[in-house]
Amino acid sequence: MADTLELVIITGMSGAGKTVALQTFxxxxxxxxxxxxxxxxxxxWELVKESGKITRVCLVIDLRSRAFFEEILSSxxxxxxxSFVTTKIIFLDASDETLVSRYKExxxxxxxxxxxxxxxxxxxxxxxxxxxIQNRSQWVFDTSNTSPRKxxxxxxxxxxxxxxxxxxxxxxxxxFKYSSPIDADIVMDVRFLPNPHYIDELRPLTGLDKPVYDYxxxxxxxxxxxxxxxxxxxxxxxGYKKEGKASVxxxxxxxxxxxxxxxxxxxxxxxxxxxxYTVNISHRDKSKRKEATNRS
Numbered sequence: 001m002a003d004t005l006e007l008v009i010i011t012g013m014s015g016a017g018k019t020v021a022l023q024t025f026x027x028x029x030x031x032x033x034x035x036x037x038x039x040x041x042x043x044x045w046e047l048v049k050e051s052g053k054i055t056r057v058c059l060v061i062d063l064r065s066r067a068f069f070e071e072i073l074s075s076x077x078x079x080x081x082x083s084f085v086t087t088k089i090i091f092l093d094a095s096d097e098t099l100v101s102r103y104k105e106x107x108x109x110x111x112x113x114x115x116x117x118x119x120x121x122x123x124x125x126x127x128x129x130x131x132x133i134q135n136r137s138q139w140v141f142d143t144s145n146t147s148p149r150k151x152x153x154x155x156x157x158x159x160x161x162x163x164x165x166x167x168x169x170x171x172x173x174x175x176f177k178y179s180s181p182i183d184a185d186i187v188m189d190v191r192f193l194p195n196p197h198y199i200d201e202l203r204p205l206t207g208l209d210k211p212v213y214d215y216x217x218x219x220x221x222x223x224x225x226x227x228x229x230x231x232x233x234x235x236x237x238x239g240y241k242k243e244g245k246a247s248v249x250x251x252x253x254x255x256x257x258x259x260x261x262x263x264x265x266x267x268x269x270x271x272x273x274x275x276x277y278t279v280n281i282s283h284r285d286k287s288k289r290k291e292a293t294n295r296s
Contacts, residue, residue, distance in 0.1 A: 005048060005085050008058040008159070011133060012092030013126060014111055015102045017143045017151050018060050021092060024155045025058035027166045027246040032058045045085075062111075090155075091130075091137035098144040099123050149244040167241045168278040170249040173207070173265040175257025175285040184251035185240075188229065194219050196259040206286050207262025216263040226264070230271050237277070257285030 008030065010021050026032045031054045036044065048054045094102075103110060103119045110122030134140060139158065143151055160166060174181055176191065196202040196212050205212045216222055233250070240248045252268070254260040262283050269281040 005054070006056045007085050007087045008056075009087065009089045010058060010060045010092065011062060011089065011130070011137070012141075013094060013099060013123070013130065014062065015099045016092035016094045017141070017146075017148065018062065018092055020148045020151050021090065021141075021155055022058065022060050024152045025159070028056075028156070028159060030056045030058040032060075034060045035062060089133075089137040089139070091134045091140045093134070093140055093142050093144075095142075095144040096120060096123050096127075152244050166246055168247050168280065169237070169269075169272055170247060171265050171269040171272070171279055171281045172249065172251045173257055173261035173283045173286065174251055174253045175255060175261070175288065176253050177256055178285050178288060180253065181249070181251045181284065184249045186233075186248070186250045188250070188252045190225065190252055190254050190260050190264055193221055193225070193254075193260050195255065197256070202259070204290070205259075206283075207259050207264070207266065208283075208286070212259050213263045213266070216260050217267070222264070226267065230268060233268070233272065234275065237272075256289055257283070258287075258289055262286050 008025060010018050010025075012018060022032050022034060031048075033044075036059055048057065100119050100123065110117075110119050110126070112122035112125045113119065141151060141154060146154070156166060172181060172184070176189070180187055193216065196205075196215050199215070202212050202215060207213055207216065217226075237248060250268070252261045252265045265281060265283065269279045273279045
């Protein structure tokens with residue numbers, strides 16, 4: 001069982017940025033739940049305690065539940081008298097003018113005017129209902145003049161631990177004969193490089209095997225490509241990070257995803273790790289040819 005559970009409750013005005021805040025906590029590794037009914041909290045808490053693996057939870061609670069903060073605190077207190085839970089409350093606010101403008105842009109109704117009334121009437125009702133909750137919050141973020149990226153940065157500055165890196169890079173090799181990955185931010189085709197497939201002793205191996213890796217890297221074209229491509233990545237990846245992206249996926253493809261792309265993905269991934277980035281390396285199609293041979 002975990003010794004202490006950190007619970008973050010995100011609440012505040014509708015349209016003030018709760019979705020952005022929740023996504024930020026997801027990137028920080030919190031177990032996130034949007035609009036959990038208070039009546040389900042006791043069972044949820046029991047599951048969390050039994051698992052022993054969840055130590056940080058983020059809940060978005062808003063007026064959709066209609067049974068708001070007092071019931072939440074009552075549920076927490078009845079479960080463990082707060083000895084198991086450390087609760088932090090974030091309240092997101094914005095000016096009436098800003099909220100009206102956001103509703104106009106999205107053409108949505110305010111949650112409190114579903115059966116009639118204007119947007120500004122709904123905002124004023126909501127602000128009155130949430131007044132006590134705002135006063136009890138540890139942090140109040142006014143997003144009137146705050147972009148989603150800036151709100152994300154503010155939350156990260158308060159909740160990210162010193163050794164925690166939210167931004168990470170996914171390096172993936174693949175074979176074009178099996179289609180390109182649909183979730184890649186950057187796709188690089190290395191089919192122009194000499195192909196180990198045509199060397200009998202290298203054909204059954206992969207880019208993780210030293211003979212194949214050495215063969216690929218010893219080609220003059222490979223070394224030139226490696227230098228130019230890593231120079232490009234060193235230039236553009238800080239820009240992705242600055243813009244607030246949580247991750248970047250770089251996919252390197254050759255014909256079958258077995259030799260050239262695997263070797264280069266390993267080498268480029270190591271280069272990025274040495275630059276200080278958190279890098280996950282995977283090889284989507286490395287073994288597909290072998291698996292197909294075994295099936296036949």
